[in-house]
Amino acid sequence: MPRKKPLPTKERIIDVAGDIFGKNGFKAATIRQIATAAQANLAAVNYHFRDKEGLYRAVLEDTFSKGFHRFPYRKNPEESNAPDQQLHSFIRAMFHRFLNNEGWGGISGRGKLIAREFFEPTPAFEPIVDTYIKPHKEILVSIISDLSRGKAGMDKILPCAISIIGQCVYYTFAAPVIQRIAKEFLPTQENIDLLADHVFWFSLGGIQQINTRPVDKKTPIVLNTLQEKHP
Amino acid sequence: MPRKKPLPTKERIIDVAGDIFGKNGFKAATIRQIATAAQANLAAVNYHFRDKEGLYRAVLEDTFSKGFHRFPYRKNPEESNAPDQQLHSFIRAMFHRFLNNEGWGGISGRGKLIAREFFEPTPAFEPIVDTYIKPHKEILVSIISDLSRGKAGMDKILPCAISIIGQCVYYTFAAPVIQRIAKEFLPTQENIDLLADHVFWFSLGGIQQINTRPVDKKTPIVLNTLQEKHP
DNA sequence: GCTATTTTCAAACAAATGTTTTATTCGTTT
């Protein structure tokens, strides 16, 4: 009869709590709000998750688990194994995970929840880093290392990795600012390829520049050359 | 006698509120906490700022005003006017504004306050965007345009600008993640030059790549070339 | 079909918090 309740209460609460924690943050979200939206009783949260923080932990684990499961970060052996193709796939997968509605759905979905953990992590984020973030970073490091044919040390690889992830994260989560500056590059599901292509090419140039510039040289060289082309 | 009160109550509250709003967020920060830390009476906040939100608006305006005043974004006509030097200065100024203790002091200072407004802006952020962010972006756009000798359209300039600002923002605010991945690139006052140099070179290569790659080409070209150097 | 366990529900509790009120103090002006 009640076909509006296909999921058991516990999972319904996790689902709804993801939205509400995302929209309002941990402190501002209220258990009453969540219970009401999940069509559950107020005490159900404390019953199933012990307390508000227990619910939050469950939401976070559920979010990352589903996001990385739907859009995995492992190298795809069926693809061309050229490292530049691998980088392109990596960036595309990241944007899909962030923006696709089957993933985290951008800042109107679970995005803000994740952004907050990036910038002001709670204790609940600790296991997430070990389980998901670190292996994810290792893949990227390995791709960048391949791109430099194994010649670059970690002192060059790591900042490049941060620059790449930083672009993806910023493009995704800074939507409110981007909307006022460059509407055509808004982080939406439709723009995933556009964004991924840009970040890919920009980063490819960046990695190349980092790998080719002379050490401890203080002045730019490549673009000076470019300028001198048209004096 | 009370030499511990060099500032009038109103400004003392703004100062302390900046720290506490930054550390805890708007909702979690309490007026009692702020009043106590500012050695002011509980009612002082409502008296001087009408309500909690009024105080928050004052804090935000004060933060951006001081940050941009201490580390301005205007082109410095005394510097070399080579666009690559301008880009370097722009990035350095941005990192100083973000990280320097005379600026926003990173995420242990006012950084988190600003990060939150970037990713989930409140109504109080509206005037800030018009007064500070938009002109700031225009400077960067003009520099990138100069870098491409006026040949690039906004469809190429804007995403490059976002990529550059994104790196700076991410490097600054993702400190908790960076700490677990690349400790030597932590966003601290001492690392400003290191970070600025990396973002500068990386972005210079990125801009160059965006400007030189053939339109609508789907496969990477530059790094393939690089690879073929060592077959 | 009955019992034991799990889950749901309504109500109440206790703590925290933004705001208001009223009185007092302090500095300036008349």
Added chain:
DNA sequence: AAACGAATAAAACATTTGTTTGAAAATAGC
């Protein structure tokens, strides 16, 4: 010196909110 307004102080008010409680209902196991 008196008077006025601004600023400070202490207390109380009205909500909100996380959590607990005890009973009812539903479910599972035998």
